[in-house]
Amino acid sequence: VHVMRNICAKVRVDDREKIMNEFKQIHQQTSQKEAAAVLHEFYAKWNKAYSHVIKGLREIEPDLLVFYNYPKQIRASIYSTESFNNVIKRKAKPKAEFPTEQSLDV
Incomplete structure (x- = not known):
């Protein structure tokens, strides 16, 4: 990409x-x-x-x-990990105010 x-x-x-x-x-x-x-x-x-x-x-x-x-089944995910990483960042960013991982689960 x-x-x-x-x-x-x-x-x-x-x-x-x-x-x-x-x-x-x-x-x-x-x-x-x-x-x-x-x-x-x-x-x-x-x-x-x-x-x-x-x-x-x-x-x-x-x-x-x-x-x-790598096996054909995972090539697309390797090739397109950037969009996946962006989704993770967007989801995690609002939760940055939680001090620990356990507080996310509550």
Whole structure:
């Protein structure tokens, strides 16, 4: 998610939707090998226009595909933990006035 935001900030507005749709395809593949192939196609297509973006992606490539090391059932939750963490923060914030965890249960 953070990578996508960084990409959006560094590309022209006219290209954002195309780039984001293509980048999302990487996370929709069934295996790490397929995802790497899609990622390298992405590099080839956009390197000429956005070499600085592609260079940054190449540096973090192992981290981009690490979630493929986990079972398919939990990949989506790994990929989308940011929204889950935001929900937890919103729920916990109003309860910050409670001094202990036991006082939350009362």
